[in-house]
Each structure stands twice: as structure tokens, then as C-alpha cells.
Amino acid sequence: MDEILRKRIERKLDGLPEDKGYQVLDYIEFLESKYGSTARQPTPVERITEGVGDALRAVKVPANAIRGTMGVVDSASRMMQRLVAAGRAAVEELQRSPGAPSGPSADEAAESAAPAPSAGPAPAGESGAPAAESEPAQPGGTA
Numbered sequence: 001m002d003e004i005l006r007k008r009i010e011r012k013l014d015g016l017p018e019d020k021g022y023q024v025l026d027y028i029e030f031l032e033s034k035y036g037s038t039a040r041q042p043t044p045v046e047r048i049t050e051g052v053g054d055a056l057r058a059v060k061v062p063a064n065a066i067r068g069t070m071g072v073v074d075s076a077s078r079m080m081q082r083l084v085a086a087g088r089a090a091v092e093e094l095q096r097s098p099g100a101p102s103g104p105s106a107d108e109a110a111e112s113a114a115p116a117p118s119a120g121p122a123p124a125g126e127s128g129a130p131a132a133e134s135e136p137a138q139p140g141g142t143a
Contacts, residue, residue, distance in 0.1 A: 018063040045077045 013021055032039065042050060052073055056066045 018067060022057060022063075045080060049073050049077060 013024060016024065049070070053066060053070055056069060061069075
């Protein structure tokens, strides 16, 4: 749909009362079902919001109450979108920042797992076996 037609429809919708707007929506959904739809699929948050609105309409809740409820749901949706965006930005920042703490690379992990070759007998306490403690244990169980 071109932008001029979209704006014209939007101007006409702005002049209609709320209940007539829902009738227009119902007609659009009827046209989609009859002629097929190439509209994008709603996000999970949009599906929840639309489901809440449809449920309120189905039980004949007054338009003012629906408008107020949808305003609250929309505010929560915007907050969740900002939270997701902030989380993504933080992850991207951590991935870009130099010197960020990260796990060892595969090569570093392999080197630390394999014992280093030695040129001769290992000095005492460096044979890979745990070294004996040189201090006696302190009373009370602490070392």
C-alpha cells in the first residue's frame, strides 16, 4: 500500500469513534481472511496486546475501559522493548570492549590442560602432585 493511501485511511480513522474503529478493524481482518494476507506477523507482545483487546471486546467492556486497559498494556510493552534494547546494547558493548574479561581461547585452554614438557626431574613440590603443607594446621580448623 502506498504512503498516500495509508495516510488518507489514517485521517479517516482519526475522525471515527472508538467503536467504529473496531468495526473497521473487523472488516480489515475479514478482507485478510478472504483474499489472503501478506501483512507481517505480530510480535509476541503485540499478540498478547491484541488478545487482551479482543477478549475485552468479546465480553462487551465499554470502549473507555478498553482504551485505558490498552494504554496500560501499551506502556508495559514499550517498557519491555526498552529493556530488551538495553540488554542487547550491554551485550554488544561487552563484546566490543577491549580487555573485557572472557574465557580462555581454545588454544589457551589446550595449553593449560596439557602438562608442560620437562627437561629433567621436577624439583620437589612441582611434580604435579599436591605439595605437603610446610605449616602445621592451626587450632580451630583454619589453616
